[in-house]
Amino acid sequence: MTGAEILIECLKREGVEVIFGYPGGQVLPIFDKLYDANLRFILTRHEQGAAHAADGYARATGKVGVCLATSGPGATNLTTGIANAYMDSVAMVAITGQVKSFLIGNDAFQEADVTGISRSITKHNYLVKDVKDLARITREAFHIASTGRPGPVLIDIPSDIQLAETEFIWPKEVDIRGYKPTLFGHPGQIKKAAKLIMNAKRPIIYAGGGVITSGACNELKNLVEKLQAPITWTLMGIGDFPATHKLSLGMLGMHGTAFANHAIMGSDLIIAVGARFDDRVTGRLDVFAPDAKVIHIDIDPSSISKNVRVDVPIVGDAKNILGQLVEEIKKSPDISEWLNAVEAWKKKHPLKYKDEGKIKPQYVIEQIDEATKGSAIITTEVGQNQMWAAQWYKYTLPRTFISSGGLGTMGFGFPAAMGAKVGCPDKTVIDIAGDGSIQMNIQELGTCIANKINVKVAILNNGYLGMVRQWQELFYKRRYSQVAITSPDFVKLAESYGALGIKVTKKEEVRPAIEKALKIDNTVFIDFHVEPEENVFPMVPAGEAINRIIGGLA
Amino acid sequence: MRHTISVLVENKFGVLARISGLFSARGYNIASLAVSETLDPTISCMTIVVEVQDEKILEQIKKQLNKLIDVITTIDFTKKEHVERELILVKVNYSVKDKAKLENIFDKYVGKIIQAKGNTAIIEAVGDQQQIKQLLEKLNEFGIKELIRTGRIAMAY
Numbered sequence: 001m002t003g004a005e006i007l008i009e010c011l012k013r014e015g016v017e018v019i020f021g022y023p024g025g026q027v028l029p030i031f032d033k034l035y036d037a038n039l040r041f042i043l044t045r046h047e048q049g050a051a052h053a054a055d056g057y058a059r060a061t062g063k064v065g066v067c068l069a070t071s072g073p074g075a076t077n078l079t080t081g082i083a084n085a086y087m088d089s090v091a092m093v094a095i096t097g098q099v100k101s102f103l104i105g106n107d108a109f110q111e112a113d114v115t116g117i118s119r120s121i122t123k124h125n126y127l128v129k130d131v132k133d134l135a136r137i138t139r140e141a142f143h144i145a146s147t148g149r150p151g152p153v154l155i156d157i158p159s160d161i162q163l164a165e166t167e168f169i170w171p172k173e174v175d176i177r178g179y180k181p182t183l184f185g186h187p188g189q190i191k192k193a194a195k196l197i198m199n200a201k202r203p204i205i206y207a208g209g210g211v212i213t214s215g216a217c218n219e220l221k222n223l224v225e226k227l228q229a230p231i232t233w234t235l236m237g238i239g240d241f242p243a244t245h246k247l248s249l250g251m252l253g254m255h256g257t258a259f260a261n262h263a264i265m266g267s268d269l270i271i272a273v274g275a276r277f278d279d280r281v282t283g284r285l286d287v288f289a290p291d292a293k294v295i296h297i298d299i300d301p302s303s304i305s306k307n308v309r310v311d312v313p314i315v316g317d318a319k320n321i322l323g324q325l326v327e328e329i330k331k332s333p334d335i336s337e338w339l340n341a342v343e344a345w346k347k348k349h350p351l352k353y354k355d356e357g358k359i360k361p362q363y364v365i366e367q368i369d370e371a372t373k374g375s376a377i378i379t380t381e382v383g384q385n386q387m388w389a390a391q392w393y394k395y396t397l398p399r400t401f402i403s404s405g406g407l408g409t410m411g412f413g414f415p416a417a418m419g420a421k422v423g424c425p426d427k428t429v430i431d432i433a434g435d436g437s438i439q440m441n442i443q444e445l446g447t448c449i450a451n452k453i454n455v456k457v458a459i460l461n462n463g464y465l466g467m468v469r470q471w472q473e474l475f476y477k478r479r480y481s482q483v484a485i486t487s488p489d490f491v492k493l494a495e496s497y498g499a500l501g502i503k504v505t506k507k508e509e510v511r512p513a514i515e516k517a518l519k520i521d522n523t524v525f526i527d528f529h530v531e532p533e534e535n536v537f538p539m540v541p542a543g544e545a546i547n548r549i550i551g552g553l554a
Numbered sequence: 555m556r557h558t559i560s561v562l563v564e565n566k567f568g569v570l571a572r573i574s575g576l577f578s579a580r581g582y583n584i585a586s587l588a589v590s591e592t593l594d595p596t597i598s599c600m601t602i603v604v605e606v607q608d609e610k611i612l613e614q615i616k617k618q619l620n621k622l623i624d625v626i627t628t629i630d631f632t633k634k635e636h637v638e639r640e641l642i643l644v645k646v647n648y649s650v651k652d653k654a655k656l657e658n659i660f661d662k663y664v665g666k667i668i669q670a671k672g673n674t675a676i677i678e679a680v681g682d683q684q685q686i687k688q689l690l691e692k693l694n695e696f697g698i699k700e701l702i703r704t705g706r707i708a709m710a711y
Contacts, residue, residue: 119572120579124623127568144623178564178626302617305610 003131003162004029007095008037010138013170016066018042018057018422020050024070025110026097029162042422042451045443047074049415051081052441055090056416059402060377061423062215064091064146071097072110075156076117080409082152083121087406088236089213091150093141094122098158101129114156123151131164136171143174148181149300150213181299185314185321193271193295193312194328200269202291202338203229206252209236209405210274210298210318212398217241219322220273227332230342232260234275235390238401243394244374249342250351253281255387258349258538258549263342264289265547272296274318277307278406283546297321349538349549351391358531359507361385361460365392368430368458371514376428377402377420381413381437383467385460387536389432411440417455418448428456428518435461435487445497448523456517457525459490462532470535474550490527499523556585557612558603558631558638558708564624565591565598573600573625576618582606586640586705597626601707629710636710638682640703643668644690647697648675656696663689674699 001009007030011019018040023031034041044050047069054065065085069078075096085092099108115127124144126137134157141153197203205227211220220240224231224247232249233240241248252260264270270292275281282288285307296303296310297318304313314321353362365388368376374394379402380386386403395401402420404412417431431438438459448455460466469483491501500522504513510528517524537551563569570589577584585603592599606612612632619628631638648656648670656675660666665679679689683706690698 115568116571119568119575176623179623300621302614302621306614 001168002029002033002165003128003134003157004033006131006134006166006168007138007157007162008033008039009168010135010170011039011066014064014138014142016064019066019068020044020053020057020419021068022047022050022070022074024074024097026071026099026159027068027074027162029159030068030095030097042447042453044415045446046441047077048081048411049418049441049444049447051078051092051094052084052409052412052415053419053422053444054092054094055081055085055412056379056402056419057423058085058090058092058419059416060399060420060427062399063423064093064142065419066093066095068095069097070110071099071114072112074110075114076112079118079121082118082154084404084407084409084412085152086121086123088404089150089209090152091146092152093145094152094154096154096156097162098127098156100160101158102160104158114154118154121152122154125154125156127156128158128161131161131166134161135169139171140174140176144176144179148179149210182301182315183317183320185297185316185324187324189312189314190321190324190328193314193325194330196269196293196295196312197227197271197329198331198333200333201335202267203227203269203271203333203335204264204267205229205231206233206264206270206272206275207231207237207240208234208273208275211237211240214274214299214318216273216319216322217398219319219326222326223271223322226326226329227335228339229335230263230339232256232264234278234281234405235403236405237275238390238403239395239398242396244396249346251390253278253546254283254540254542255391255536255538257351257391259342259345261538261540261546261549262345262349264292265545266341267292270294272298273322274298276303279307281546282307283540283544283548287545351538353534353537359504359510359528361388361462361528361530361534362392363507364458364460364510364528364530365389365432367511367514368432369393371511371518372428372430376400376430377417377424379403379413379417379420379429379431381431381433382408382410383434383437383465384470384534384536385432385434385437385466387467388460391536410437414438414441414455414457415444417457418444418453421453421455430456430458433457433459434466435459435463436465436485439487442493445494445499445523449498454521454523456523458514459525459527460530461487461490461527462530462534463487464532466534467536469533473533473535474539475541490525494523494525499525501525501527503527503529505529555607556603556605558601558706559616559619560629560631560708561600561602561619562592562626562628563598563600564626565596566624569598569624570600572622573602573619576622577604577615582611582615586703588705588707601705603706631708631710634710636708638706638708639680640683640686640706641678641680642686642690642704643702644677644679644693644698645700646675646677646693647699648673652696659689659692665689
């Protein structure tokens with residue numbers, strides 16, 4: 001078999017259903033074999049779109065997302081998407097063509113040192129120098145990408161290797177001596193954690209994206225219900241636990257609910273599961289949750305005690321550990337006083353906005369939530385749209401909120417929605433976008449139409465790069481520097497591609513527009529002209545204690 | 555404080571870049587680095603000396619090293635009984651009358667004159683951190699023209 005044939009055979013054996021990508025000079029042998037490979041290929045309009053689509057596909061399905069691009073610019077265009085997947089621990093395999101082996105390092109046409117460029121944004125990467133290694137490398141890549149703390153793995157394949165022939169040998173097993181993720185928690189540590197929990201007076205559960213990755217939502221729910229303790233989650237943890245549950249406090253952190261922030265600050269025990277105490281969550285570290293002991297469950301040892309000092313670290317898979325932990329908790333602590341305090345915070349500082357004047361973006365999201373009964377897959381761009389989508393949609397299921405958490409990549413939401421829709425064709429997929437972000441990967445409209453991938457895009461159009469404007473308003477004396485942004489006529493733009501565009505300028509048009517978009521079997525852009533200077537509240541200024549909340553409504 | 559860490563890694567291209575990249579991306583300077591094949595030719599040993607003030611940072615470095623797929627194991631010598639050695643080459647000012655005086659030094663330190671030509675001698679010496687430091691102070695009296703160090707290697711009992 002040739003290298004290209006081996007690659008495709010490996011992809012099939014790994015269960016790959018779809019590849020997102022773009023052809024080019026140094027991947028011609030692969031594309032030639034794809035021609036009759038019977039593998040679904042989605043030709044995006046930009047390689048960045050391919051990487052984000054593979055990412056969205058992976059997050060929505062729990063499978064490994066695959067993207068493919070040529071050498072040089074093809075590969076460098078993937079890098080933002082790869083970095084994005086790396087920051088959010090998304091299982092992805094990125095395949096790039098490379099110039100012929102003997103030309104590497106010669107500044108050949110469309111050459112870039114892609115393994116060098118991607119080293120710090122991949123979990124691992126490979127430059128294939130011998131076709132005999134290709135099957136093993138591909139097998140290892142999928143294994144590394146999808147196990148432990150998942151992440152993107154890049155395989156760079158010179159075009160002469162794609163053409164070189166060798167016998168195809170499928171490795172039965174993967175054995176990498178330097179890579180053996182810990183899956184089961186140390187029983188002694190779990191006992192210690194159970195003891196802390198049984199003696200806690202003011203416990204809180206703080207859950208992150210690791211719960212979804214591990215498939216541990218049921219185990220998490222068992223823990224919450226056994227303890228009857230309040231639970232808060234990170235942006236990546238949205239969907240860990242139903243937002244509609246009485247013990248849920250919603251998201252914490254910079255734009256989290258005030259009551260979640262007050263609760264974690266006042267707690268005496270934090271049970272952290274698959275979360276990494278990001279700076280957007282902890283705020284000022286030295287005053288974060290001063291009375292709290294910390295139990296930290298994470299599969300990545302380097303996440304533990306990185307930011308916050310941990311009393312009981314438990315390294316392993318959340319599903320296994322939570323299951324064992326619940327069994328070790330013989331009696332639930334009496335925390336009724338604590339629950340009363342939390343309830344009081346909830347009453348005193350509810351999440352709210354002033355619904356007056358122009359269309360409020362929060363209102364749009366509430367209406368989307370109602371119209372879809374909280375069961376759509378929501379993707380977001382980055383900025384205000386993302387925070388409102390996190391705050392105002394009531395997520396009840398894992399893998400229904402897909403957002404660029406760690407890297408904060410504008411332009412992620414639309415191609416990610418596309419990937420999610422390819423992976424979950426029966427689900428309604430909606431990208432909640434801003435007028436700035438949507439213009440960063442708007443070319444993927446072509447991909448949606450050509451492949452009949454029907455996604456809905458709700459543009460919260462305020463004429464500004466809203467989050468930056470908000471910071472300039474609050475912290476830079478309203479000196480609006482390069483934040484006003486013009487947009488095309490989104491209705492005409494959608495129509496020119498063959499999609500439907502709807503413009504909404506009045507509050508009473510919001511719900512009918514959403515209903516119409518949901519009914520139509522096509523990609524729809526809804527251009528909501530919203531209040532231009534609406535702010536995301538509550539808000540904790542960067543570097544402040546997480547209970548120093550600003551915003552009149554908080 | 556300076557810490558010595560040995561990292562056993564896959565003996566493959568690109569691994570050194572992964573290790574050094576991990577340090578450089580976080581702005582930690584590597585004080586010395588010695589790399590070579592081990593008894594098992596598929597494994598290389600990298601002995602890294604790193605200056606960090608904070609134990610927490612050292613812990614993070616070790617965890618990050620272990621996280622690399624190509625890293626098989628790491629050994630932190632900070633709290634381990636071990637020996638450390640370094641080899642140096644020193645070029646010093648030399649005249650024939652200095653010979654006895656120089657050789658006298660090597661009664662106390664492991665080293666010798668490898669080559670003496672005209673007004674220059676090249677000396678090789680081996681020792682731990684302290685010995686090398688003291689030896690260099692002594693050689694300074696002759697005037698050091700050039701110094702090359704291999705970086706530390708270490709072995710636990």
